[in-house]
Amino acid sequence: MTEPSTLLTAVGLSIIVITVGLLIWGRVAPVVAMVLVPVVGALATGFGLDQIQEFFAEGLSSVMNVVVMFIFAIIFFSILSDAGLFDPLIRTLIVMTRGRVILVAMGTVLIGAIAHLDGAGATTFLLCIPALLPLYNALNMSKYLLLLLVSLSASIMNMVPWGGPLGRAAAATGIDSAQLYQPLLIVQVIGLALLLGLAALLGLREIRRIDKGVAAGEFERVDNIDVHQIADDFTKRQIQDRAEVEGKINRNRVVFWLNVVLVAIVLTVMLxxxxxxxxxxxxxxxxxLPLNFAHAQTQMDRLKAYAPNALMMAAVIISAAVFLGVLRESGMLESIALSLLAVIPASVGPYLHLIVGALGVPLDLLTSTDAYYFSVLPLVDATAGQFGVATTSTAYALMIGNIIGSFVSPYAPAMWLALGLAGANVGKHIRYSFGIMWAFSLVLLLVAVLVGVVQV
Known part of the structure; x- marks a missing residue:
């Protein structure tokens, strides 16, 4: 076994700790932390500019496919969102709840899953909360239950290849995102089924809470809710939100069904x-683009409108190429892993990925998403790999354990948007949701073990 280098271990740990600290501090963009810190660390270790360039080239080659996928996946789903592809299904689900508390809770899960097909948390909350909050208020249901169910549903759907967590995991491990996703599909299906069951149980709990409130005079008993009016309001709001493109987009039933077929073909070909x-x-x-926008200038204008969201994630992953390239190609990551082997008991090593995965939701409150996937994941992978744990198994364990807590973390910008839309308090949201999210993540991690996605 190769002996670890004290210098490489010390500098590598310093790079990881400082980068994570800067990301948690939140005073610099991820691009700044993940580029400057490793470059300075590499120079301090004695590597020259030519070597750093090679480190970056190696890192870039491992993430470039992910970068391109992110850019065009975000643009693709943004076009379909502008086309209103998912609006009729969401409207139908609102009507199907019939104003029944349990059905509303279960419908929230399905609406959240549909809304999160694009993998963007902000879009999901912008669709779901304004659409469902009037229904929750009319039924005296808790807005924190709404936040919890949409967050859990979005988190499960976030396992898609164009979602942030899997994209980061693919970039950190160098594994193709579609290949990484295929075994996760069964976990997603089971996860959504379990979440529907949990929603029904939480709905029953909510009925008891409402009944107590009615008995105590806190609420008035609700008999009839006009779900059709709430669905109509949702449709009107969507049209208003897309006012910029309403007169420019091709809207007819033929184009709508062609969009449906296009989505089916794209997902089938990719998977x-x-x-x-x-x-x-x-x-x-x-x-x-030409299917939904008839004129070339309109198509270019829409690309300009979608560019900020697409390029933001691309910039983060390209900067991660510097961070990962320096740590891996310099030998720092291997040296840290070998040093950890000296202090980790042999009986614990084969289960390190499960231990860290089980702590994924609490770690979401302590680290940012970028810090978790670009610092914690590579380090656990390098260490657990010495005990024969496959990289894919480590990636799945850490992602499944962590992804459920995506929208309870204060470091998730989309969570603050959700709180603002719901008029909710961050402390109450964390108290209401944290325990349920953590328990659900542990159940989902166990499911992944039982179906063989995570190896033990």
Missing amino acids: AGWLPPALTFLIGVAVA
Whole structure:
């Protein structure tokens, strides 16, 4: 076994600790922390500019496919969102709840899952909370239950290849995102089924709470809710929100069903592995733009409108290429892992990925998403790998354990948007949701072990 280098271990740990600290501090953008800190660390260790350039080239080659996929996946789903592809389904689900508390809770899960097909938390909350909050208020249901169910549903759907967590995991491990996702599909399906069951139980609990409130004179008993009016209000609000494109987009039933077919083809081609995800979404965008926008100038204008969201995540992952490239190619990550082997009991090593995965939700309150996937994941992978744990198994354990807590963490910008839309308090949201989210993440991690996605 190679002997660890004291210098490489010390500098590597310093790079990780300082980078994580800066990301948690929140005073600098992830791009700043993940580029400057490793470059300075590499120079301090004695590596030259030519070597740092090689480190970056190696890191970039491992993340470039993920970057391209992110850019065009975000644009693809933004086009479909502008086209109102998911609005009829959400409207139908609102009506199907019939104003019944348990059905509303279960409908919230399904609406959250549909709304999060684009993998963007902000879009999900912008769709779900204004649509469902009037229904929750009319039924005297807790807005914190709404936040919890939408957050859990979005977290499960966030396992898709174009979602932030899996994209980061793919960049950190160098594994193709579509290949990494395929075994997760069964976990997603089981997770949504379990969440529907949990929603029904929480709905029953909510009925008891409402009944107590009615008995105590806190609420008035509600008999009839006009869900059709609430659904109509949702439709009107969506049209208003898309006022910029309403007169420019092709709206007819033929185009709507062509969009449905396009989504089915794109997802089938990507998941079947017939084309790489990046090329699949690139072709999808090339088809979706002229299908939904008739004029070339309008198509270019929409690309400009979608660019900020698409490039933001791309910039983070490209900067991670510097961070990961320096740590891996310099030998720092291997040296840290070998040093940890000296202090980790041999009986614990094979289960390190499970231990860290089980602590994923609490870690979400202590680290940012970027810090978790670009610092914690590579380090656990390098260490657990010495005990024969496969990289994929480590990635799945850490992601499944952590992803459920995505929207209870104060470091998630989308969570603050959700709180603002619901008029909720962050402390109450954490107290209401944290325990349930952590318990659900442990159940989902156990499911992943039982179905063989995570190896023990």
